[in-house]
Amino acid sequence: MSYSEKKSMLCPSCKKLISSYEERCPYCGIPNPGSRWKKSLPTNFLRNPNDIIKIIVYTNIAFYALTILLNPSSLGLSMNPLTFLSPSNSSLFLFGATGTIPIDRLSWWWTLLSASYLHGGLLHIFFNMMALKQLGPFVLDEYGFNRFFILYTVTGIAGFYVSCLAGIPFTIGASASLCGLIGATLYYGKSRGGFYGNAIFRQVMGWVVTLAIFGFIVPGINNWGHGGGIVSGLLLGFLRGYNENKTESTLHRTLAGGCVFLTISILLWVVLHAAYIIFFSR
Numbered sequence: 001m002s003y004s005e006k007k008s009m010l011c012p013s014c015k016k017l018i019s020s021y022e023e024r025c026p027y028c029g030i031p032n033p034g035s036r037w038k039k040s041l042p043t044n045f046l047r048n049p050n051d052i053i054k055i056i057v058y059t060n061i062a063f064y065a066l067t068i069l070l071n072p073s074s075l076g077l078s079m080n081p082l083t084f085l086s087p088s089n090s091s092l093f094l095f096g097a098t099g100t101i102p103i104d105r106l107s108w109w110w111t112l113l114s115a116s117y118l119h120g121g122l123l124h125i126f127f128n129m130m131a132l133k134q135l136g137p138f139v140l141d142e143y144g145f146n147r148f149f150i151l152y153t154v155t156g157i158a159g160f161y162v163s164c165l166a167g168i169p170f171t172i173g174a175s176a177s178l179c180g181l182i183g184a185t186l187y188y189g190k191s192r193g194g195f196y197g198n199a200i201f202r203q204v205m206g207w208v209v210t211l212a213i214f215g216f217i218v219p220g221i222n223n224w225g226h227g228g229g230i231v232s233g234l235l236l237g238f239l240r241g242y243n244e245n246k247t248e249s250t251l252h253r254t255l256a257g258g259c260v261f262l263t264i265s266i267l268l269w270v271v272l273h274a275a276y277i278i279f280f281s282r
Helices: 051-070 089-094 100-105 111-117 122-165 175-192 194-217 223-240 250-280
Strands: 008-010 017-019
Touching (some): 051 089, 051 122, 089 250, 100 111, 100 122, 111 122, 111 250, 122 175, 122 223, 122 250, 175 223, 194 223
Antiparallel strands (some): 008 017
């Protein structure tokens, strides 16, 4: 093959620089990385897989702004930091808060996903997004883009479903998904072992203990959602593996693509559904 015929590309799975003619990526093992359909994987719109964290943060900020703008007259302006700049419950309800009220009474099952992108105040969204920016890159590095997004989406749904079974009437926040990432990190640390793995496990267990204490001291914390997120994160970490013991497969990429499609579809539906109720049902 002449020099002019050689082409380089980023592997659609691990994002390492390889030849487009490789039969298998020498880094992650994905077969035929240069094939056309693999170039259309959901990660390819991201130059850097870590950009997904920015997208999640910006989406949360956008929905927080929408819930405030919908009903600014009822904006929480108290000196209580936990409720400062808090959207009204009616705004949160319209934009997809979950719990037994939306699920049991209205059968709004899609709220199990949309609730992860809503927050009840400035401090609420600030701490959750800071936690995502701290924990997200580690999970991305150790599990890869596809497993990261599967974890974030599925554990959020699982956490909120558990809280519904426990009878929580109204709940929101990214913390169920974040606890899913914590659960996956716990599994990684325990499974990997050694000095590094044990250090990761001890550090994250400290977060879990702090989260549990905080949840029992501060009123209004959805401990069931946190617990459901952690347990489902542990389970998914075990079932799907991480980069060191199992490379991302076609199944992982397919499931991640489904999670991306489901998330975009539901969040668009939430906006359209809220707009319909606001402008045409009153």
